[in-house]
Amino acid sequence: MIFADPPFNIGKEYNNGQSDLLEQDHYLDWCRLWITESVRILKPGGAIFIYHLPRWAYHLAAYLGEQEMDFRHWIAVSMKGTFPRGKKPYPAHYALIYFTKGAPKTFNRVRLPIPTCRHCGKDIKDYGGHRKYLNPAGLNLTDFWEDTSPARHRKEKSRWHINELKPMIPERCVEISTNPGDIILDPFGGGGSTYVTAERLHRFWIGTEIGPCEPIVERFKRDFHDQTRFKSIPEELHRIRSPSLCEISIAG
Ligand SMILES: C[S@@+](CC[C@H](N)C(=O)[O-])C[C@H]1O[C@@H](n2cnc3c(N)ncnc32)[C@H](O)[C@@H]1O
Known part of the structure; x- marks a missing residue:
């Protein structure tokens, strides 16, 4: 599986010494390059998720279609705290485009807890007398994700200018399209949200980041300081545990 959250080309x-404000054609050519390579290395049945602004995502989705990738979905990830610009509707979502190389090898149904009020603990929605028929494992994940606000500003985030995602976003993609022991590539490491998610969920991971990798290293030290947690995973998975930081490299 490939999860890509590229620079958005919005300055x-x-x-990392790179411009995030290229001419449209130049930017799209660059995107086509890494998409072509991503498609090349993806195994049959593998998935690619690209997180972007709808303005660019529709170009990238069309290009993936031209690469004979199968369209699976356009997931709307709610965007908060933005302002309307120009003669356009108020932007309220990011696009998370989801394609597979042929029929998906893995599609896991992700379930979410039934939403409750954080003050009174009661259900937020009225299920019209059907509450008792809801699956106790939770509600089916839909193509509209509104519980994914941006990652909080931590000290290191502002220091390194990283545009870090809430890990829930790569996490759901990992859960939907992979199983423990599968390999995940994120070509745009940033603060390492995909890598920590993959590590936690017992997938292999490979990453590249053209800018500083220290934030990723620091995050791993912080999140995985207690290695004893691995004792809880099944014996057969010890063998295939992610090789961790040795996989971070600097991309050109
Ligand atoms: C939007 S951020 C990714 C954030 C990441 N998803 C997270 O949640 O931590 C995009 C990252 O891509 C990196 N980047 C830009 N061009 C790159 C390239 N050619 N190769 C590798 N990384 C690149 C940037 O330095 C930046 O850290």
């Missing part, structure tokens, strides 16, 4: 400072 953000990533502290």
Whole structure:
């Protein structure tokens, strides 16, 4: 599986010596390059998720279609705290495009806890007398994700100018399209959200990041300081545990 959260080409400072404000054609050519390579290395049945602004995502989705990838979904990930610009509707979602190389090898149904009020603990929605028929394992994940606000600003986030995702976003993609022991590539490491998710869920992971990798290293030290947690995983998975930080490399 490949999860890609590329620079959005909106002039953000990533502290990596690269411009995040290219001419449209130049930017799209660059995207086509890494998409072509991603498609090449993906195994049959593998999935690719690309997180982007709808403005760019529709170009990338069309290109994936031209690469004979199978369209699975356009997931809307709710965007908060934005402002309307120009003669356009108020932007309220990011696009998470989801394609597979042929029929998906894995599709796991992800379930979410039934939403309750954080003050009174009661259900937020009225299920019209059908509450008792809901699956106790939770509600089916839909193509509209509204519980994924951006990652909180931590000290290191502002220091390194990383545009970090809430890990729930790569986490759901990992859960939907892979099983323990599968391999995940994220070509745009940033703060390492995909890598920590993969590690936690016992998948292999490979990453590249053109800017500083220290935030990823620090995050791993922080999140995985207690290695004893691995004692709880089944014996057969010890063998295939992610090789961790040795997989971080600098991409050109
Ligand atoms: C939007 S951020 C990714 C954030 C990441 N998903 C997270 O949650 O931590 C995009 C990252 O891509 C990196 N990047 C840009 N061009 C790159 C390239 N050619 N190779 C590898 N990384 C690149 C940037 O330095 C930046 O850290």
